[in-house]
Amino acid sequence: DAGITQSPRYKITETGRQVTLMCHQTWSHSYMFWYRQDLGHGLRLIYYSAAADITDKGEVPDGYVVSRSKTENFPLTLESATRSQTSVYFCASSAVSGANYGYTFGSGTRLTVV
Amino acid sequence: AQTVTQSQPEMSVQEAETVTLSCTYDTSESDYYLFWYKQPPSRQMILVIRQEAYKQQNATENRFSVNFQKAAKSFSLKISDSQLGDAAMYFCAYGDNTNAGKSTFGDGTTLTVKP
Numbered sequence: 001d002a003g004i005t006q007s008p009r010y011k012i013t014e015t016g017r018q019v020t021l022m023c024h025q026t027w028s029h030s031y032m033f034w035y036r037q038d039l040g041h042g043l044r045l046i047y048y049s050a051a052a053d054i055t056d057k058g059e060v061p062d063g064y065v066v067s068r069s070k071t072e073n074f075p076l077t078l079e080s081a082t083r084s085q086t087s088v089y090f091c092a093s094s095a096v097s098g099a100n101y102g103y104t105f106g107s108g109t110r111l112t113v114v
Numbered sequence: 115a116q117t118v119t120q121s122q123p124e125m126s127v128q129e130a131e132t133v134t135l136s137c138t139y140d141t142s143e144s145d146y147y148l149f150w151y152k153q154p155p156s157r158q159m160i161l162v163i164r165q166e167a168y169k170q171q172n173a174t175e176n177r178f179s180v181n182f183q184k185a186a187k188s189f190s191l192k193i194s195d196s197q198l199g200d201a202a203m204y205f206c207a208y209g210d211n212t213n214a215g216k217s218t219f220g221d222g223t224t225l226t227v228k229p
Binding site for chain 1: 147149157158159160189205207209211217219221222227
């Protein structure tokens with residue numbers, strides 16, 4: 001079924017490890033976004049991409065790296081995981097500017113850093 | 115920078131009753147969009163309703179409607195005939211075309227529906 005898929009759904013990793021969260025969408029949407037959700041903070045933007053090979057920082061980019069070599073994939077890498085990066089991570093996409101029509105979200109990845 | 119404020123961390127409603135969730139925002143733009151998203155316990159974020167700022171008419175989607183007060187920068191969500199399946203966290207969000215189409219989210223309101 002077409003949609004936006006995140007993997008894994010749950011992940012436990014150790015402090016200092018590198019971990020990559022995957023995001024794949026089948027609509028060829030131009031815009032893709034990574035948000036983190038923490039209690040009391042709503043959703044905060046980490047990185048976003050307007051098209052393949054175009055990425056930019058959001059509100060909380062430190063400690064994260066993204067790439068977008070293909071339109072459909074937008075992986076998020078934590079270079080050296082810290083406990084403060086324990087969170088639920090959401091990938092989202094939008095065909096046109098998300099400002100106009102809103103986002104379609106993946107089901108999220110719950111990441112625990114121990 | 116644009117901000118979105120949801121002043122009610124938690125709300126509850128009796129099944130079949132009506133509940134209103136509040137949202138205020140701050141922007142200097144005249145052309146923008148507002149959204150309500152629902153996040154049930156499954157964690158999946160679902161777009162519930164969308165409002166274009168240039169439209170005076172309030173958006174409606176079945177039992178969900180909004181009260182959009184542009185001058186007051188207020189955007190509340192009304193849920194009529196509440197159902198157990200409406201229990202979720204609701205996020206208000208703002209977007210405009212000046213900031214690469216990024217949306218800003220409020221902190222959310224957790225809605226409990228009592229049978």
